[in-house]
Amino acid sequence: DQQVKQNSPSLSVQEGRISILNCDYTNSMFDYFLWYKKYPAEGPTFLISISSIKDKNEDGRFTVFLNKSAKHLSLHIVPSQPGDSAVYFCAASARENDMRFGAGTRLTVKP
Amino acid sequence: KAGVTQTPRYLIKTRGQQVTLSCSPISGHRSVSWYQQTPGQGLQFLFEYFSETQRNKGNFPGRFSGRQFSNSRSEMNVSTLELGDSALYLCASSLGTPPLHFGNGTRLTVT
Numbered sequence: 001d002q003q004v005k006q007n008s009p010s011l012s013v014q015e016g017r018i019s020i021l022n023c024d025y026t027n028s029m030f031d032y033f034l035w036y037k038k039y040p041a042e043g044p045t046f047l048i049s050i051s052s053i054k055d056k057n058e059d060g061r062f063t064v065f066l067n068k069s070a071k072h073l074s075l076h077i078v079p080s081q082p083g084d085s086a087v088y089f090c091a092a093s094a095r096e097n098d099m100r101f102g103a104g105t106r107l108t109v110k111p
Numbered sequence: 112k113a114g115v116t117q118t119p120r121y122l123i124k125t126r127g128q129q130v131t132l133s134c135s136p137i138s139g140h141r142s143v144s145w146y147q148q149t150p151g152q153g154l155q156f157l158f159e160y161f162s163e164t165q166r167n168k169g170n171f172p173g174r175f176s177g178r179q180f181s182n183s184r185s186e187m188n189v190s191t192l193e194l195g196d197s198a199l200y201l202c203a204s205s206l207g208t209p210p211l212h213f214g215n216g217t218r219l220t221v222t
Contacts, residue, residue, distance in 0.1 A: 006153075032209055043115070043201055043213030044154070089153060093209055096159070097142050098167035103153035 003027045004092050006102035014110055019077040021105050023090030026071065030092035030100075035064060035075045038087045038104070047088075048075070080109045113138065115214035117202050123220045129190040132217045136183050136204030142166075143185040144211055145177060148199040160185055161207060189219075197221045 005024045013019045021035075031052040036044035050057040050064045050073070057064050063076045077084055090102040116135040124130050136143050144167075145157040156169035160179035177187045183204070189196055197220050203211035 004153075009151075034210055036213075041215065043203075043215045046210040046212065049210060091154075091209075096161070096166060096208060097144050097205055097211060098156065098159065099144070099209060099211060100156060101146070101154035103151060 002103075003030075004090055004100045004102040006088075006090055006105050008105050009103070010106040010108070012108045012110060013080050015082055016079045019075075019080045019084065019107055019109065021075040021077075021088050021090070021107065023073050023075075023102055024071060025073075025092050027092070027094060027100075028071070029094040032093045033064070033066060033073050034091045034093075034099070035062075036089045036091060036101075037084075038089060044089055077107075080107075082109050082111050085109050115202055115204050115212055117200075117214035117217050119217060120215070121218045121220075123222060124192050125222055126192055126194060128192050129188065130192060130219060132187045132189075132200055132202075132219075134185045134187070134202030134204075134214060136185070136202075137212055140204035140206055140212070141183055142205045142207050143179055143183065144203045144205075145185070145187050146201045146203065147171075148201055148216070149197075154201065157187070192221045194221050 034049040035047040038044040066073045087104045093099045142161045144159040146154040159167040179185045199216045201216045203213045
Protein backbone atom coordinates (compact mmCIF):
# COMPACT_ATOMS: atom_id res chain seq x y z
CA ASP A 1 0.00 0.00 0.00
CA GLN A 2 1.60 3.22 -1.19
CA GLN A 3 0.75 5.56 1.65
CA VAL A 4 3.42 8.01 0.53
CA LYS A 5 3.61 8.97 -3.13
CA GLN A 6 6.13 10.89 -5.15
CA ASN A 7 4.54 11.16 -8.56
CA SER A 8 7.50 12.66 -10.40
CA PRO A 9 10.24 10.08 -10.96
CA SER A 10 12.62 12.76 -12.19
CA LEU A 11 13.19 16.52 -12.23
CA SER A 12 15.78 18.57 -14.08
CA VAL A 13 16.63 22.19 -13.19
CA GLN A 14 19.29 24.71 -14.05
CA GLU A 15 21.95 25.61 -11.52
CA GLY A 16 20.91 28.62 -9.45
CA ARG A 17 17.20 28.06 -9.98
CA ILE A 18 14.66 26.65 -7.53
CA SER A 19 14.02 22.91 -7.29
CA ILE A 20 10.60 21.88 -6.02
CA LEU A 21 10.03 18.25 -5.11
CA ASN A 22 6.53 17.11 -4.23
CA CYS A 23 5.07 14.38 -2.07
CA ASP A 24 1.51 13.28 -1.26
CA TYR A 25 0.32 11.00 1.51
CA THR A 26 -2.91 9.21 2.26
CA ASN A 27 -2.68 8.30 5.95
CA SER A 28 -4.09 11.13 8.08
CA MET A 29 -2.39 9.61 11.13
CA PHE A 30 1.06 10.64 9.86
CA ASP A 31 2.40 13.36 12.12
CA TYR A 32 6.06 13.63 11.23
CA PHE A 33 7.55 14.08 7.79
CA LEU A 34 11.10 13.88 6.53
CA TRP A 35 13.16 14.27 3.38
CA TYR A 36 16.17 12.13 2.64
CA LYS A 37 18.78 12.43 -0.09
CA LYS A 38 20.49 9.42 -1.64
CA TYR A 39 23.61 9.18 -3.78
CA PRO A 40 24.41 5.98 -5.72
CA ALA A 41 26.06 3.24 -3.65
CA GLU A 42 25.28 5.07 -0.40
CA GLY A 43 22.45 4.89 2.10
CA PRO A 44 19.91 7.74 2.34
CA THR A 45 21.00 10.71 4.43
CA PHE A 46 18.59 12.78 6.47
CA LEU A 47 18.00 16.26 5.07
CA ILE A 48 15.16 18.05 6.85
CA SER A 49 11.98 17.26 8.75
CA ILE A 50 8.71 18.84 9.83
CA SER A 51 6.12 17.92 12.42
CA SER A 52 2.41 18.20 11.74
CA ILE A 53 2.05 21.15 14.10
CA LYS A 54 4.06 23.31 11.69
CA ASP A 55 3.54 24.25 8.07
CA LYS A 56 7.10 25.29 7.23
CA ASN A 57 10.62 24.46 8.27
CA GLU A 58 13.80 25.99 6.89
CA ASP A 59 17.41 24.89 7.00
CA GLY A 60 19.75 26.92 4.84
CA ARG A 61 18.91 26.37 1.19
CA PHE A 62 16.27 23.75 2.06
CA THR A 63 12.68 24.49 3.05
CA VAL A 64 9.92 21.96 3.62
CA PHE A 65 6.27 22.99 3.38
CA LEU A 66 3.39 20.95 4.78
CA ASN A 67 -0.24 21.31 3.72
CA LYS A 68 -2.18 19.01 6.04
CA SER A 69 -5.58 19.63 4.49
CA ALA A 70 -4.25 18.59 1.08
CA LYS A 71 -2.02 15.86 2.57
CA HIS A 72 0.85 17.31 0.61
CA LEU A 73 4.39 18.31 1.35
CA SER A 74 7.11 19.81 -0.77
CA LEU A 75 10.83 20.42 -0.57
CA HIS A 76 12.25 23.63 -2.01
CA ILE A 77 15.95 23.95 -2.75
CA VAL A 78 17.14 27.49 -3.46
CA PRO A 79 19.50 28.02 -5.16
CA SER A 80 20.03 24.59 -6.68
CA GLN A 81 23.62 23.40 -7.06
CA PRO A 82 25.09 20.55 -9.16
CA GLY A 83 26.01 18.74 -5.92
CA ASP A 84 22.30 18.53 -5.11
CA SER A 85 21.87 16.02 -7.93
CA ALA A 86 20.64 12.85 -6.19
CA VAL A 87 17.50 10.86 -5.51
CA TYR A 88 15.22 12.50 -2.93
CA PHE A 89 12.88 10.43 -0.79
CA CYS A 90 9.94 11.74 1.14
CA ALA A 91 9.03 9.83 4.33
CA ALA A 92 6.22 9.94 6.87
CA SER A 93 5.71 8.47 10.31
CA ALA A 94 2.63 7.89 12.46
CA ARG A 95 4.30 6.33 15.45
CA GLU A 96 7.83 5.81 16.64
CA ASN A 97 9.98 4.59 13.78
CA ASP A 98 7.29 2.99 11.59
CA MET A 99 8.36 5.22 8.72
CA ARG A 100 6.98 4.93 5.18
CA PHE A 101 8.85 6.19 2.15
CA GLY A 102 7.88 7.36 -1.32
CA ALA A 103 9.43 5.90 -4.47
CA GLY A 104 11.85 8.80 -4.83
CA THR A 105 12.47 11.63 -7.30
CA ARG A 106 15.75 11.85 -9.17
CA LEU A 107 16.90 15.48 -9.24
CA THR A 108 19.43 16.59 -11.84
CA VAL A 109 20.89 20.07 -11.51
CA LYS A 110 22.57 21.18 -14.74
CA PRO A 111 25.54 23.57 -14.61
CA LYS B 112 31.19 8.56 15.91
CA ALA B 113 31.03 5.59 13.54
CA GLY B 114 27.96 5.35 11.34
CA VAL B 115 25.67 2.40 10.71
CA THR B 116 27.64 -0.56 9.39
CA GLN B 117 26.10 -3.26 7.24
CA THR B 118 27.79 -6.48 6.22
CA PRO B 119 28.31 -7.87 3.73
CA ARG B 120 28.05 -5.17 1.05
CA TYR B 121 27.24 -7.68 -1.69
CA LEU B 122 25.75 -11.16 -1.71
CA ILE B 123 24.84 -13.59 -4.45
CA LYS B 124 22.55 -16.47 -3.55
CA THR B 125 20.57 -19.12 -5.36
CA ARG B 126 16.79 -19.49 -5.28
CA GLY B 127 15.68 -21.57 -2.32
CA GLN B 128 18.67 -20.73 -0.14
CA GLN B 129 18.56 -18.59 2.96
CA VAL B 130 20.59 -15.52 3.83
CA THR B 131 21.50 -13.52 6.94
CA LEU B 132 22.38 -9.84 6.82
CA SER B 133 24.01 -7.97 9.66
CA CYS B 134 23.72 -4.42 10.95
CA SER B 135 25.69 -2.56 13.61
CA PRO B 136 23.91 0.64 14.69
CA ILE B 137 25.44 3.92 15.75
CA SER B 138 26.74 3.66 19.30
CA GLY B 139 23.97 4.46 21.76
CA HIS B 140 21.14 3.87 19.31
CA ARG B 141 18.61 1.32 20.55
CA SER B 142 16.34 1.22 17.51
CA VAL B 143 17.18 -0.64 14.30
CA SER B 144 14.91 -0.63 11.25
CA TRP B 145 15.20 -2.63 8.05
CA TYR B 146 14.06 -1.58 4.57
CA GLN B 147 14.05 -3.16 1.14
CA GLN B 148 14.77 -0.95 -1.84
CA THR B 149 13.86 -2.03 -5.35
CA PRO B 150 13.77 0.11 -8.52
CA GLY B 151 10.52 2.07 -8.74
CA GLN B 152 9.27 0.91 -5.33
CA GLY B 153 11.24 3.16 -3.08
CA LEU B 154 12.03 1.92 0.40
CA GLN B 155 9.65 -0.71 1.71
CA PHE B 156 9.52 -1.05 5.51
CA LEU B 157 10.31 -4.53 6.80
CA PHE B 158 10.44 -4.18 10.58
CA GLU B 159 11.86 -2.23 13.50
CA TYR B 160 13.48 -3.50 16.66
CA PHE B 161 13.86 -1.53 19.86
CA SER B 162 15.66 -2.93 22.89
CA GLU B 163 15.58 -6.46 21.45
CA THR B 164 11.80 -6.41 20.79
CA GLN B 165 10.10 -6.09 17.43
CA ARG B 166 8.15 -2.87 17.79
CA ASN B 167 6.78 -2.35 14.27
CA LYS B 168 6.33 -4.59 11.25
CA GLY B 169 5.66 -4.00 7.57
CA ASN B 170 3.74 -6.16 5.11
CA PHE B 171 6.32 -8.76 4.19
CA PRO B 172 5.84 -12.54 4.30
CA GLY B 173 7.08 -14.62 7.20
CA ARG B 174 10.16 -15.62 5.18
CA PHE B 175 11.58 -12.29 6.30
CA SER B 176 12.56 -12.25 9.94
CA GLY B 177 14.92 -10.38 12.19
CA ARG B 178 16.29 -10.10 15.64
CA GLN B 179 18.20 -7.67 17.81
CA PHE B 180 20.86 -8.50 20.31
CA SER B 181 21.54 -6.95 23.71
CA ASN B 182 24.27 -4.76 22.19
CA SER B 183 21.65 -3.41 19.71
CA ARG B 184 23.26 -5.14 16.73
CA SER B 185 20.64 -6.64 14.45
CA GLU B 186 20.37 -9.41 11.91
CA MET B 187 17.83 -9.96 9.18
CA ASN B 188 17.14 -13.40 7.75
CA VAL B 189 15.41 -14.31 4.52
CA SER B 190 14.56 -17.97 4.01
CA THR B 191 13.63 -19.80 0.81
CA LEU B 192 14.93 -17.01 -1.39
CA GLU B 193 12.97 -16.01 -4.47
CA LEU B 194 14.18 -14.09 -7.53
CA GLY B 195 12.01 -11.14 -6.44
CA ASP B 196 14.01 -10.83 -3.21
CA SER B 197 16.88 -9.33 -5.20
CA ALA B 198 17.19 -5.82 -3.79
CA LEU B 199 19.22 -3.40 -1.73
CA TYR B 200 18.56 -4.04 1.96
CA LEU B 201 19.05 -1.00 4.13
CA CYS B 202 19.41 -0.86 7.87
CA ALA B 203 18.84 2.32 9.87
CA SER B 204 19.32 3.18 13.51
CA SER B 205 18.03 5.88 15.81
CA LEU B 206 17.65 6.72 19.48
CA GLY B 207 14.03 5.60 19.27
CA THR B 208 12.31 8.29 17.24
CA PRO B 209 13.06 9.83 13.83
CA PRO B 210 15.28 10.70 12.10
CA LEU B 211 16.72 7.39 11.05
CA HIS B 212 20.38 7.11 10.13
CA PHE B 213 21.03 4.66 7.32
CA GLY B 214 23.89 2.36 6.47
CA ASN B 215 25.10 1.87 2.90
CA GLY B 216 23.10 -1.31 2.46
CA THR B 217 23.63 -4.91 1.40
CA ARG B 218 23.01 -5.63 -2.28
CA LEU B 219 21.43 -9.09 -2.53
CA THR B 220 21.22 -10.84 -5.89
CA VAL B 221 19.20 -14.05 -6.15
CA THR B 222 19.89 -16.21 -9.21
